[in-house]
Amino acid sequence: MLIVKKFGGSSVADAERVRHVAGLIAEDVDKGNQVVVVLSAQGKTTDQLIAKAKELNQNPSKRELDMLITTGEQQSVALMALALQEMGYKAVSLNAFQIAMNTTRVYGNARLKNINTERLKMELEHGNVVIVTGFQGVNRYEDYTTLGRGGSDTTAVALAATLHADRCQIYTDVEGIYTADPRIVKNARKLKEISYDEMLELASMGAKVLHNRSVEMAKRYNVVLEVLSSMTKAEGTLVKEETKVERLLITGIAVDKNIARVSVIGFDDVPGKAFRLFDLLSRNNINVDIILQSIGREGSKDISFTISRDDLEDTRRILEENKEMLGAKDIKYSDQFAKISIVGAGMISNPGVASRMFEALYNAGVNIHMISTSEIKISVLIAERNVALAMEAIHDRFNMASHL
Amino acid sequence: MLIVKKFGGSSVADAERVRHVAGLIAEDVDKGNQVVVVLSAQGKTTDQLIAKAKELNQNPSKRELDMLITTGEQQSVALMALALQEMGYKAVSLNAFQIAMNTTRVYGNARLKNINTERLKMELEHGNVVIVTGFQGVNRYEDYTTLGRGGSDTTAVALAATLHADRCQIYTDVEGIYTADPRIVKNARKLKEISYDEMLELASMGAKVLHNRSVEMAKRYNVVLEVLSSMTKAEGTLVKEETKVERLLITGIAVDKNIARVSVIGFDDVPGKAFRLFDLLSRNNINVDIILQSIGREGSKDISFTISRDDLEDTRRILEENKEMLGAKDIKYSDQFAKISIVGAGMISNPGVASRMFEALYNAGVNIHMISTSEIKISVLIAERNVALAMEAIHDRFNMASHL
Numbered sequence: 001m002l003i004v005k006k007f008g009g010s011s012v013a014d015a016e017r018v019r020h021v022a023g024l025i026a027e028d029v030d031k032g033n034q035v036v037v038v039l040s041a042q043g044k045t046t047d048q049l050i051a052k053a054k055e056l057n058q059n060p061s062k063r064e065l066d067m068l069i070t071t072g073e074q075q076s077v078a079l080m081a082l083a084l085q086e087m088g089y090k091a092v093s094l095n096a097f098q099i100a101m102n103t104t105r106v107y108g109n110a111r112l113k114n115i116n117t118e119r120l121k122m123e124l125e126h127g128n129v130v131i132v133t134g135f136q137g138v139n140r141y142e143d144y145t146t147l148g149r150g151g152s153d154t155t156a157v158a159l160a161a162t163l164h165a166d167r168c169q170i171y172t173d174v175e176g177i178y179t180a181d182p183r184i185v186k187n188a189r190k191l192k193e194i195s196y197d198e199m200l201e202l203a204s205m206g207a208k209v210l211h212n213r214s215v216e217m218a219k220r221y222n223v224v225l226e227v228l229s230s231m232t233k234a235e236g237t238l239v240k241e242e243t244k245v246e247r248l249l250i251t252g253i254a255v256d257k258n259i260a261r262v263s264v265i266g267f268d269d270v271p272g273k274a275f276r277l278f279d280l281l282s283r284n285n286i287n288v289d290i291i292l293q294s295i296g297r298e299g300s301k302d303i304s305f306t307i308s309r310d311d312l313e314d315t316r317r318i319l320e321e322n323k324e325m326l327g328a329k330d331i332k333y334s335d336q337f338a339k340i341s342i343v344g345a346g347m348i349s350n351p352g353v354a355s356r357m358f359e360a361l362y363n364a365g366v367n368i369h370m371i372s373t374s375e376i377k378i379s380v381l382i383a384e385r386n387v388a389l390a391m392e393a394i395h396d397r398f399n400m401a402s403h404l
Numbered sequence: 405m406l407i408v409k410k411f412g413g414s415s416v417a418d419a420e421r422v423r424h425v426a427g428l429i430a431e432d433v434d435k436g437n438q439v440v441v442v443l444s445a446q447g448k449t450t451d452q453l454i455a456k457a458k459e460l461n462q463n464p465s466k467r468e469l470d471m472l473i474t475t476g477e478q479q480s481v482a483l484m485a486l487a488l489q490e491m492g493y494k495a496v497s498l499n500a501f502q503i504a505m506n507t508t509r510v511y512g513n514a515r516l517k518n519i520n521t522e523r524l525k526m527e528l529e530h531g532n533v534v535i536v537t538g539f540q541g542v543n544r545y546e547d548y549t550t551l552g553r554g555g556s557d558t559t560a561v562a563l564a565a566t567l568h569a570d571r572c573q574i575y576t577d578v579e580g581i582y583t584a585d586p587r588i589v590k591n592a593r594k595l596k597e598i599s600y601d602e603m604l605e606l607a608s609m610g611a612k613v614l615h616n617r618s619v620e621m622a623k624r625y626n627v628v629l630e631v632l633s634s635m636t637k638a639e640g641t642l643v644k645e646e647t648k649v650e651r652l653l654i655t656g657i658a659v660d661k662n663i664a665r666v667s668v669i670g671f672d673d674v675p676g677k678a679f680r681l682f683d684l685l686s687r688n689n690i691n692v693d694i695i696l697q698s699i700g701r702e703g704s705k706d707i708s709f710t711i712s713r714d715d716l717e718d719t720r721r722i723l724e725e726n727k728e729m730l731g732a733k734d735i736k737y738s739d740q741f742a743k744i745s746i747v748g749a750g751m752i753s754n755p756g757v758a759s760r761m762f763e764a765l766y767n768a769g770v771n772i773h774m775i776s777t778s779e780i781k782i783s784v785l786i787a788e789r790n791v792a793l794a795m796e797a798i799h800d801r802f803n804m805a806s807h808l
Contacts, residue, residue, distance in 0.1 A: 057486040068482035071475035078472035082461040097501040
């Protein structure tokens with residue numbers, strides 16, 4: 001079996017952890033598997049390097065920043081190779097140049113294009129554990145690039161896809177994917193498996209275990225992902241093509257607290273006004289999530305929408321500058337909300353799911369401020385202070401603690 | 405003018421030093437020069453990385469060690485580029501992959517073969533200061549290699565040769581090449597210039613400012629070197645093709661304390677015995693420097709020779725194991741000696757130089773234990789405790805404190 005295993009920075013933070021991970025890799029080798037390992041930079045290395053850069057340049061160019069921080073992963077992979085060799089295993093480390101990990105041009109947030117597998121396959125054939133730098137690539141100018149958030153996960157999935165690996169294991173600090181965040185909902189249950197689409201909805205809705213880009217890529221190339229912990233021997237969660245037999249009504253609940261609500265009140269019901277508003281935001285790279293339009297008094301309109309809290313200050317500045325052009329009477333801003341979403345492939349054929357969710361929230365005394373739905377997801381905006389209450393209520397209402 | 409400037413690890417140890425060096429580079433750019441910069445890893449970075457490797461593997465493979473420590477130079481060059489950009493200069497950092505810095509295969513001690521200048525020239529044409537990782541290369545397997553001791557100097561000279569630079573400036577912690585070590589001889593004088601051959605003899609004889617490999621390469625490609633300090637504005641020393649006009653009788657005195665003497669006493673005067681001895685040492689990679697053979701009592705021979713102190717333990721073990729085969733009565737070992745050498749292109753045509761040196765030492769009461777000469781160099785072995793005394797005496801005898 002060919003296995004790709006990815007470990008994040010905290011899993012390789014110091015010599016002791018590196019040895020521990022080397023032990024996990026060795027177990028797979030002992031079972032006769034070929035193993036490709038993808039690593040992030042050790043612990044806080046990347047942050048430390050960025051701090052060094054900022055000591056010299058308040059606004060460092062992304063090209064040089066990538067040149068600087070890619071050294072972090074290169075150190076990790078060399079150290080892991082040394083740890084495995086000390087244990088008597090054949091191992092070789094490779095960076096983005098050595099495997100021609102080609103990306104788009106953009107520094108700091110590049111996308112993978114293709115990988116030359118010749119060197120990888122040769123090293124595997126020679127009986128080596130191959131340890132590859134995550135998060136980094138090389139663009140057409142032969143410069144280092146980095147892949148942005150969740151980059152090492154993406155590297156692992158891309159390698160698994162290109163090498164037709166049997167499994168891609170993503171090691172994290174949790175034991176798998178849960179029906180809800182176990183720190184909030186005490187009955188939260190670990191899932192044996194989840195479909196790509198459900199995982200994508202959960203990830204978009206705030207579940208932070210896997211990054212969307214890696215799940216999208218896994219879905220496109222049908223790579224079976226396994227999310228598991230590097231600290232326990234517990235079985236993880238498989239992320240794979242949906243298997244009807246196990247289709248759950250609700251797979252999981254996600255919460256996203258990085259939400260702000262903006263309400264543009266009382267602007268003229270003239271065609272094109274709403275377009276102007278959202279065009280303005282889009283041109284300033286501000287993503288709008290849920291939109292609610294309602295008829296106000298005297299034929300005027302109110303429009304409410306949610307954005308990321310990170311964009312709240314920018315949004316406020318832009319809208320205040322353009323208040324007249326928009327013809328709005330008043331604009332209100334709030335960061336006291338959170339979004340709770342339930343996700344499940346089973347809800348396509350179960351029209352009653354939404355009303356059961358709303359009923360659960362009503363019984364718990366939680367007000368719903370906005371609603372948004374897709375085929376396999378229902379999201380509601382509630383007051384942030386009600387998050388735990390709401391999640392417990394929904395988790396109980398759908399009996400999520402027990403297997404179907 | 406195209407200038408290559410090389411700075412060692414202590415010159416770029418922290419943000420303050422990096423900014424200082426960026427200032428030196430900027431001065432050259434302001435004068436309208438094109439500048440290529442070669443950097444070592446910051447301060448103790450390389451040692452720290454080796455220590456991290458040894459935490460995981462007592463006997464780390466050189467391939468992985470090179471993969472690990474080459475990150476040090478990559479960090480330096482990125483940080484320098486950021487410092488220059490902050491000052492408003494165009495700069496780009498490049499590593500060994502990006503300029504195809506091809507080397508021989510051997511990890512840890514590779515030799516440069518060739519450099520692809522396409523990228524370098526393009527970046528210079530775009531008006532960039534080009535900052536290149538010293539000490540590192542890429543071998544035919546597309547693996548990182550390092551160049552061993554003095555590696556960054558070699559990188560700088562190779563770049564200067566390949567780009568036909570007008571000058572190659574090697575910044576050090578001293579202001580140039582002196583007639584003798586200024587810490588030992590208080591009248592030591594800084595040289596305006598020195599020939600490649602004289603520099604090579606001085607470097608081999610223990611002067612540590614430049615490494616032999618870089619001087620050899622500079623000589624082969626006729627690269628004008630300048631040795632100067634990054635901390636003062638003082639003019640440095642030029643290392644270049646000999647100019648007859650300024651030929652000095654004695655250019656400098658060097659001392660090498662890393663010397664041990666071995667005396668093999670009373671072995672049979674039979675053909676092939678001496679050969680056996682030196683063959684044995686050579687097969688064990690032990691370099692012999694000065695050899696003295698003398699006739700002992702009853703037709704037997706004594707042979708004394710010097711080696712590096714680092715090799716003393718190995719030599720002792722090897723000779724004791726083979727004492728019978730060599731047919732030696734006794735073998736003595738001592739690490740109480742030092743070698744003092746005088747170097748000067750002028751001594752070729754001045755047969756009296758040796759006797760003046762011996763006279764100076766005799767007058768100072770310093771015993772000479774062994775002698776070795778080349779066309780432009782005379783070395784003597786003396787007791788280590790007499791080093792300062794001997795150097796002062798020679799320096800005075802040849803009036804080295806004054807020009808010519």
